[in-house]
Amino acid sequence: MAHAAPPAWALLAYLASGVLFILALRGLSSPATSRAGNRFGIIGMALAIVTTLVTHIPAALYSGVGVEVDNGLITPFESFAFVPDYVAIFEVLAAIAIGGTIGWVIARRIKMTDMPQLVAAFHSLVGMAAVLVGWAAYLNPEAFGITGAAGLIEPQSRVEMGLGIAIGAITFSGSVIAFLKLAGKMSGAPILLPARHVINLGTLAGILILVGYFTQDQSIAVIALITALAFAIGFLLIIPIGGADMPVVVSMLNSYSGWAAAAMGFTLHNTAMIITGALVGSSGAILSYIMCKAMNRSFISVIAGGFGADASVGSGEAREQRPYKQGSADDAAFMLEQAEKVIIIPGYGMAVAQAQHALREMADKLKEKGVEVKYAIHPVAGRMPGHMNVLLAEANVPYDEVFELEDINSEFSQADVAFIIGANDVVNPAAKTDKTSPIYGMPVFDVGAAKQIFFIKRSMGGVGYAGVDNDVFYLDQTMMLLSDAKKMVEEIVKALD
Template sequence: MEHVTTPSWAMFAYLISGVLFILALRGLSSPATSRAGNRYGMIGMVIAVATTLVTHDIAGLPEIIGALAIGGGIGFVIARRIAMTAMPQLVAAFHSLVGLAAVLVGWAAYLNPNAFDIATGGVLFIREHYYGVVGGVIKSQSCIEMGLGIAIGAITFSGSIIAFLKLAGKMSGAPIMLPGRHVINLGTIIAILGLVGYFTMDQSLWVIGLITLLAFIIGFLLIIPIGGADMPVVVSMLNSYSGWAAAAMGFTLHNSAMIITGALVGSSGAILSYIMCKAMNRSFISVIAGGFGAAPEASGGAPKEQRPWKRGSAEDAAFLMKEAESVIIIPGYGMAVSQAQHALREMADVLKKEGVSVKYAIHPVAGRMPGHMNVLLAEANVPYDEVFELEDINSEFGQCDVAFIIGANDVVNPAAKTDKSSPIYGMPVFDVDKAKTVMFVKRSMGGVGYSGVDNDVFYMDQTMMLLADAKKMVEDIVKALAH
């Protein structure tokens, strides 16, 4: 059978879409250029999809239009209805769909290789030999691509489902530690890789079925030991997995756009995960192995030391901030839970009218996904030029009048700098202890961060504890500022 070769103009179109995807990643690296980045990504995807539909005999036009209408309609409705505070679980859910798509594409290619061979213009199987597979024996190279694509996709799917359930509060965010989990995980991964190799020699249904089943299981096992507060790295890593799954399926389908896109997503997600691991003083290898998350278990049960601390009111906070020259706000997951970002921006606007300099300090792992705090502040229309990363603002705390901490904990814990026995030792943190006054908004003195470590900032002489729901406390401060 004569194969259809991809025309040169289509390869050029795929190249253009790849460049647009790179520009999209570049744009998304900054809140100020994120809208342009999104536009580049959408244009690139339209070009890639349109080129694929024109050059490949995949399905009839009514089927294609129907699928696009259904998928696009669902996506549009979700985008319109989803709250910004629910963005982490939405991202996890979308990652699961990417993984599931890779699994389904791989199975479709396995069950009907002849159809895929014709549609993609590739060489998926060898026609000279017949061992019970319709149309011939699938090539060894295609077997490896197919097996790895299905395995990575299945891991992404089941892992993302667990991440979604934890982020959405539908299951406990606490780490679930199985006995011998490292041995089980390593053994399962080795078994998957061994089966992928065996699949090149025996293309029986049970082989690819077992690969899929084990991959679904290992995705589940990798994520359940990870605590809810470690989710930023998890979401980033799952994003990387979804990219590699797409790239593997791109090789199976002989689609350059999928290979380019998958490689970009996979590599950028892995790089981001590495950066975030360094920010949390975590081992990158332990993330991949699902081995982190053990820290809370080791230290969370230790009794808290009873030490004197000072409690303040909204009126006290309003008076001190009104008299200050500079205020640095450090948001955390507690702000997201209480949805206090709009009230916080209102508080900042009032302070700026009083001549106070207001800045926001964002830690790389604050929240439940990469950039979580940036997304929430953008939703509240906080100006981009007031938001700073840790390395850009940390030196300013020494001259700061008020450090206003709302819902953050471990990212301001000085134990990360001084206590070598602490599970967060070595993690870069904000130097809030150098500020003249520290205001710490949290629900109660009983709560601790993901590390389970008490925070010395609570008990400093210059610290005022503002114990209440974050949104209510900030709203009360705004009312007090108005008087």
């Protein structure tokens, strides 16, 4: 059965929603325009949902009494004769209300420090939605208008369906593992299986072969096997990836969710889903590339194992005891207020301690004393792309004080103080000097060029997610402030009064 073409006004509405989604992505590229970007996204999604409901609901919700249905849609001149199916109407509205309420409650209650695992959880829902839609289309192809001769599903629709289900299943299971790692419910260390590369490549090849075979044989066994293998490979792809590569994983899963939505858009003949999925998929892929470039790593190397894949890294072996200088909040406060320029480098430790508000208060007091304060953000700091930017924005840190690595790295030589709070790998000089280090080649901040370094961390026993020691701890100009990040910054703020 040929699928009904949407009316002209619906195509224009979908085009408008696509433009709004593009404006949303453009707005989200900067903290200063992110609120406007979010508004554009909300308006675009509302427009797409309303358009889809208006153009697709009638034939599904109404059992006609003398009603002529043309290609699945009630004709305008006959619509007066329908009898509403109130149960179906209630089900659709109830589903929208329940989903909207859950999303609203989560958005209101979620802590900014929990945003990475929330994003991973939402990605998993997008993936599962793609799987369920694909199976619904398979089980009831007539309703989706994808049947051809002899009532069989059209070959191109089978390809779209198979790929959509496969990508969605990979997104779901991979996102679940990412969520568990980010939430600390399973170890963030790589879990390495024997012959994992052979298993992964073999499974992916098997999925592609089955999708091709699905065009010839649409039996339920084929699509069930595609689904099962895709769920398995999503799990297998993510468990070997260590915590240091999680920003890439989050952006990669974001891309997968977009491609899954786009594939289902073709199955549903929904222009908005195709546009939205393509935008999310391509932007996620570009972001993954940017993240990998920031770590000087290839995308394949991240997927193949991640930081810490070498069993010798982070194995807990005793590290060489080296002398270091430990200071107090009073020492730091005295030297900070004497400085002319201070550069703050936040990391995941700041997020865990929820120290961003105290940090902004410290910066405000320093600025009152005539000190120039800037924030340096590494592209892979935290557990998701933009994690530190989001936390600083929540604390109302001015956007013009926040700089990316390439824009501020040259300024450390003019800085009186480099203030490191909860960061580690992104300031580790081993990335430039030690070819045996797992982070070798990753661009890092040149904090060693600053006159004075304050380094806040809980203890000297911990190392970053890459599992390697940091020579910055032992530099002559480094003073270690061993404490909870929030507690230490609050003590510095009191000492500045």
